[in-house]
Amino acid sequence: xxxxxxxxxxxxxxxxxxxxxxxxxxxxxxxxxxxxxxxxxxxxxxxxxxxxxxxxxxxxxxxxxxxxxxxxxxxxxxxxxxxxxxxxxxxxxxxxxxxxxxxxxxxxxxxxxxxxxxxxxxxxxxxxxxxxxxxxxxxxxxxxxxxxxxxxxxxxxxxxxxxxxxxxxxxxxxxxxxxxxxxxxxxxxxxxxxxxxxxxxxxxxxxxxxxxxxxxxxxxxxxxxxxxxxxxxxxxxxxxxxxxxxxxxxxxxxxx
Amino acid sequence: xxxxxxxxxxxxxxxxxxxxxxxxxxxxxxxxxxxxxxxxxxxxxxxxxxxxxxxxxxxxxxxxxxxxxxxxxxxxxxxxxxxxxxxxxxxxxxxxxxxxxxxxxxxxxxxxxxxxxxxxxxxxxxxxxxxxxxxxxxxxxxxxxxxxxxxxxxxxxxxxxxxxxxxxxxxxxxxxxxxxxxxxxxxxxxxxxxxxxxxxxxxxxxxxxxxxxxxxxxxxxxxxxxxxxxxxxxxxxxxxxxxxxxxxxxxxxxxxxxxxxxxxxxxxxxxxxxxxxxxxxxxxxxxxxxxxxxxxxxxxxxxxxxxxxxxxxxxxxxxxxxxxxxxxxxxxxxxx
Numbered sequence: 117x118x119x120x121x122x123x124x125x126x127x128x129x130x131x132x133x134x135x136x137x138x139x140x141x142x143x144x145x146x147x148x149x150x151x152x153x154x155x156x157x158x159x160x161x162x163x164x165x166x167x168x169x170x171x172x173x174x175x176x177x178x179x180x181x182x183x184x185x186x187x188x189x190x191x192x193x194x195x196x197x198x199x200x201x202x203x204x205x206x207x208x209x210x211x212x213x214x215x216x217x218x219x220x221x222x223x224x225x226x227x228x229x230x231x232x233x234x235x236x237x238x239x240x241x242x243x244x245x246x247x248x249x250x251x252x253x254x255x256x257x258x259x260x261x262x263x264x265x266x267x268x269x270x271x272x273x274x275x276x277x278x279x280x281x282x283x284x285x286x287x288x289x290x291x292x293x294x295x296x297x298x299x300x301x302x303x304x305x306x307x308x309x310x311x312x313x314x315x316x317x318x319x320x321x322x323x324x325x326x327x328x329x330x331x332x333x334x335x336x337x338x339x340x341x342x343x344x345x346x347x348x349x350x351x352x353x354x355x356x357x358x359x360x361x362x363x364x365x366x367x368x369x370x371x372x
Numbered sequence: 373x374x375x376x377x378x379x380x381x382x383x384x385x386x387x388x389x390x391x392x393x394x395x396x397x398x399x400x401x402x403x404x405x406x407x408x409x410x411x412x413x414x415x416x417x418x419x420x421x422x423x424x425x426x427x428x429x430x431x432x433x434x435x436x437x438x439x440x441x442x443x444x445x446x447x448x449x450x451x452x453x454x455x456x457x458x459x460x461x462x463x464x465x466x467x468x469x470x471x472x473x474x475x476x477x478x479x480x481x482x483x484x485x486x487x488x489x490x491x492x493x494x495x496x497x498x499x500x501x502x503x504x505x506x507x508x509x510x511x512x513x514x515x516x517x518x519x520x521x522x523x524x525x526x527x528x529x530x531x532x533x534x535x536x537x538x539x540x541x542x543x544x545x546x547x548x549x550x551x552x553x554x555x556x557x558x559x560x561x562x563x564x565x566x567x568x569x570x571x572x573x574x575x576x577x578x579x580x581x582x583x584x585x586x587x588x589x590x591x592x593x594x595x596x597x598x599x600x601x602x603x604x605x606x607x608x609x610x611x612x613x614x615x616x617x618x619x620x621x622x623x624x625x626x627x628x629x630x631x632x633x634x635x636x637x638x639x640x641x642x643x644x645x646x647x648x649x650x651x652x653x654x655x656x657x658x659x660x661x662x663x664x665x666x667x668x669x670x671x672x673x674x675x676x677x678x679x680x681x682x683x684x685x686x687x688x689x690x691x692x693x694x695x696x697x698x699x700x701x702x703x704x705x706x707x708x
Contacts, residue, residue, distance in 0.1 A: 291552025
């Protein structure tokens with residue numbers, strides 16, 4: 117029996133991707149939990165930046181909102197949105213962690229609307245917020261999502277934030293800054309990267325208890341498979357303890 | 373997909389980015405250090421008009437000018453434009469009054485980790501609101517361009533996406549580097565409201581913590597209403613001018629509204645009232661219940677002070693202050 121749930125697993129896996137001494141553009145919810153966990157485990161000097169202006173806070177407890185006072189608690193600076201975004205644009209922000217209602221095989225993200233007619237959406241969603249900005253300008257975008265066919269779709273209803281666009285060199289050709297883009301996709305079933313030439317999503321690691329077929333059956337497009345596929349390391353006792361006791365004791369995120 | 377520099381965007385520009393039109397307005401804006409104190413009711417009557425383009429300070433559920441949003445709804449403003457710059461509870465309040473009919477969108481409807489607002493979503497799906505897509509950076513850049521008095525700022529976001537296609541931005545080739553740039557047109561709101569910690573009677577303001585885009589919003593807005601937690605003497609402002617976030621000459625009205633951001637959070641003062649925000653969400657499950665909820669907390673309230681009383685008064689504020697200051701971590705007030 118697993119002693120962790122899928123949210124805990126995704127947060128732990130995402131936390132391990134964040135390098136020590138690096139900078140990360142972070143939103144509320146699971147990405148924030150992952151960044152906080154990274155700081156308490158492998159990356160104590162990870163610098164968290166919130167788009168609302170908080171730079172390198174010592175987050176005392178999980179923020180409810182991307183701009184609440186926890187996002188600049190004991191920070192090195194309580195600044196502005198423009199300065200955080202210009203740091204991304206200048207190339208000083210390493211990671212962004214994003215989610216979305218739909219994700220395609222090139223890591224493009226939709227968080228704007230569902231339906232075939234933009235003017236008459238079946239479902240209106242919030243829109244980009246800072247998602248497009250982070251995905252356009254941060255070096256490595258990490259996408260977190262539950263693995264479902266309805267989310268992993270062949271064609272997005274709306275491209276809110278850029279992944280590798282049409283694959284190949286289409287991202288660079290669009291004029292977006294060079295050498296940055298989607299880096300990992302972390303789901304409850306697997307970890308994916310993007311194949312270097314085609315920029316198609318590729319399974320590199322499968323979570324304990326899942327098979328490649330499980331992942332493929334819960335994905336609306338054909339996944340590539342790395343030559344060697346690893347088994348994802350499950351959350352450690354220490355990671356779970358920190359996550360449950362120090363980061364999210366009220367289970368607002370991990371209890372979802 | 374946009375593939376070349378002849379990229380066409382489809383979104384409407386609701387406001388003219390012409391800097392000379394703006395300069396002509398700002399030329400006539402008073403620089404007098406006059407006493408601008410008035411009630412919020414008076415400020416909304418005087419400066420917020422049907423058809424105007426409106427922007428709100430703060431971000432998410434932080435330092436949101438809630439008192440002003442509720443007053444605008446109470447006074448029944450209609451046909452306004454609105455800047456949805458990660459607009460959450462403010463958007464939801466204004467949507468209940470169907471105050472706006474056109475929106476520049478960076479992020480709307482969402483209530484961050486709390487879910488989405490059904491009433492805001494229903495209004496946006498009704499087909500009665502004209503929309504234009506942007507991003508948080510784009511709206512921040514548009515306000516900065518306006519504050520600078522230039523027609524646009526170039527950025528490198530949005531390229532290759534439908535966000536760009538449904539925006540009103542333009543794509544050009546950089547004359548220095550040959551790179552593709554997105555031009556974010558200046559946005560000069562007709563009127564904005566910013567909630568601050570402290571202000572003097574002339575409108576010199578102090579904001580504690582992140583300023584988000586409010587420094588540029590103050591400069592970009594033709595008319596600016598300040599709601600403040602408290603008034604302070606000008607002498608206090610002059611004692612440490614580095615603390616002034618917004619100088620008086622940008623400001624048209626100063627309204628002292630304690631707890632003016634409630635139920636959103638005010639850094640150092642009070643945390644967001646999660647129970648009350650949840651009540652907003654649950655009430656939306658039943659149209660009749662929601663109508664009577666709105667009647668009680670907005671339409672039948674003469675002002676924000678009456679709303680605070682309804683919501684639990686000073687007792688509730690004390691709890692939210694303890695939460696903001698994390699006194700629960702010091703082992704007191706366990707019930708928090």
